[in-house]
Amino acid sequence: MNSPIVQTISECFIKPRYPSQEEPNHPPIHLTSWDLAMLSIHYIQKGLLFNKPAPTNDQENPVKSLIENLKESLSLTLVHFYPLAGRLATQKQENPHSYSVYIDCNNSPGAKFIYATVDLTIADILSPVDVPLVVQSFFDHDRAVNHDGHTMSLLSIQVTELVDGIFIGCSVNHMVVDGTSYWHFLDILSNTFRAQEKSSDISRAPILTRWFPDGCGPIIDLPFTHHEQFINRFRAPPLRERIFHLSSQSVAKLKAKANSECNTTKISSFQAVSALIWRCVTRARGLPRDQVTNCRMAANNRGRIVPPLPSEYFGNSMQTVSGKASAGELLKHGFGWAAWQVHEAVAGHSDAAVREWVGKWMEDPLIYNIEQFYDPFSVMMGSSPRFGMYGNEFGMGKAVAIRSGYGNKFDGKVTSYPGFEGGGSIDLEVCLSPEAMSRIEADEEFMGAVCG
Known part of the structure; x- marks a missing residue:
């Protein structure tokens, strides 16, 4: 119908x-x-x-x-x-x-x-x-x-x-x-x-x-x-798009597990969640062991450059950072190892790294097209559960849900929102091929986290 x-x-x-x-x-x-x-x-x-x-x-x-x-x-x-x-x-x-x-x-x-x-x-x-x-x-x-x-x-x-x-x-x-x-x-x-x-x-x-x-x-x-x-009008292949929910308790468990396995306290909640997605999507895709795969994340540059830009800076101030590993490495090592690769990618995004990227771009301007972020081997983490999305009430009380349109979606795009109940909970809007989505819905590691 x-x-x-x-x-x-x-x-x-x-x-x-x-x-x-x-x-x-x-x-x-x-x-x-x-x-x-x-x-x-x-x-x-x-x-x-x-x-x-x-x-x-x-x-x-x-x-x-x-x-x-x-x-x-x-x-x-x-x-x-x-x-x-x-x-x-x-x-x-x-x-x-x-x-x-x-x-x-x-x-x-x-x-x-x-x-x-x-x-x-x-x-x-x-x-x-x-x-x-x-x-x-x-x-x-x-x-x-x-x-x-x-x-x-x-x-x-x-x-x-x-x-x-x-x-x-x-x-x-x-x-x-x-x-x-x-x-x-x-x-x-x-x-x-x-x-x-x-x-x-x-x-x-x-x-x-x-x-x-x-x-x-x-x-x-x-x-x-x-x-x-320089214009490229990307058309997404057939996708399934689904919202998965992680309670604040589940997010806390993932963070504790990642840090415990790496004997550290540096891995953040969102880095742990990103590592979970990276591992489980890679497994659902059944990639060859030697296939290189990335966990890409949108990084806010405002607080990274020196002197920092205020949060009210109006415009784009973001770049993409990537954790990188072969599919075999990613699945052979533990969950904490994957989370550490994500953490290291974020931690390395310093003032020097930002300015180096800008300097190279000025010498050879690059216009992004979505196909650069879309490949059948990687995931791209977009948006942030830190944005106060549910604070926008427009006189109608708290929204019951957040949703997005067609824009910038492809196989492996994951958009993160704060969970409705707050408290550190997260909603993940996951876009995958129908085959990979069916497999991740049967993945014990993933479904154990999103159902917990």
């Missing part, structure tokens, strides 16, 4: 309520190596599922009120986060050669806002073993890559009304934000929504000035003449 179709009821564009500076126009925001490397990656697509608010005596249609309040709150929040209301622009010339991409904060209709409906219940979304494909329709900019931000909005918020629920899905250009910036914006939007008196005053203003190493920037010249030279 086919899923009901998500129907768009209305859409519009939202601009900042008023300029945040005296100048009538904002200067262009020039992008860093971390931003520009994302030109061919998908938009970030994350969303929150809520119980539908009940009508009150003086409120016949609470959803209509919710939407109007959200539009107003977005307009006020964009006063500070005004790059999200802009568009990308490219400046190029032939002689002398020049090709640079930046955020034009002025020549844009604004951020996009969509109201849609679907004849489904919360149970229809959460009860199936696999995440239903219809969830991908809860997000705008489906399959768009970041370069499309030249003609598409950099931010799109879609409110989808279910029979008994509300899904707020945000699609944000990954050249403009990383996960830290994404959840910073959503936190401020939620706080503005819940404020009794609407105001553009916020507690944590974004720092919009981009970071460039000494002697570099702010305009970075890319070695291209046309975007077709």
Whole structure:
């Protein structure tokens, strides 16, 4: 039976309520190596599922009120986060050669806002073993890559009304934000929504000035003449996508086991969880013993460079670090050994390592494409259970679940969220080939942890 179709009821564009500076126009925001490397990656697509608010005596249609309040709150929040209301622009010339991409904060209709409906219940979304494909329709900019931000909005918020629920899905250009910036914006939007008196005053203003190493920037010249030279529109193979839950007790056990086996206290909870995924997915794939496999993790550079960047730094400040081993090594050694390889990869990501990567990138700019992270032998750990995702309530109480769209998914992509009950629990959104997913569902080591 086919899923009901998500129907768009209305859409519009939202601009900042008023300029945040005296100048009538904002200067262009020039992008860093971390931003520009994302030109061919998908938009970030994350969303929150809520119980539908009940009508009150003086409120016949609470959803209509919710939407109007959200539009107003977005307009006020964009006063500070005004790059999200802009568009990308490219400046190029032939002689002398020049090709640079930046955020034009002025020549844009604004951020996009969509109201849609679907004849489904919360149970229809959460009860199936696999995440239903219809969830991908809860997000705008489906399959768009970041370069499309030249003609598409950099931010799109879609409110989808279910029979008994509300899904707020945000699609944000990954050249403009990383996960830290994404959840910073959503936190401020939620706080503005819940404020009794609407105001553009916020507690944590974004720092919009981009970071460039000494002697570099702010305009970075890319070695291209046309975007077709670096755009790759990745299409994922058939996947199963499933949410696995690890209780706080299970996470604590994994951390204790990893540290005990290595006679250390340095291995973190998330490093232990990542090692579990790495080992079990490798075993489920039945890889040859000499096949090299990686456990890749997204690492936040803010606290690693010297001097550190504040958490409010708005933009991309992340790179990928990798634990590496042959399949035979990974499965021959104990769980703690795998966790130590992950720990060593994270620990080695220092100020010197960050600056070395940036320096090499400036000499030979690399535009990521998803196929670089997708191979049939590795796993990629994305997002972070440290993000305060469930703190964004929008006047509806705590969300009942977090889900994501199509963007940046492939065989071996694992996205981590905080568990609903908090306390260090973790939800893992695992994407695998149907064959590997069936095997990992029968893996004693893995299912013993996620069921514990």
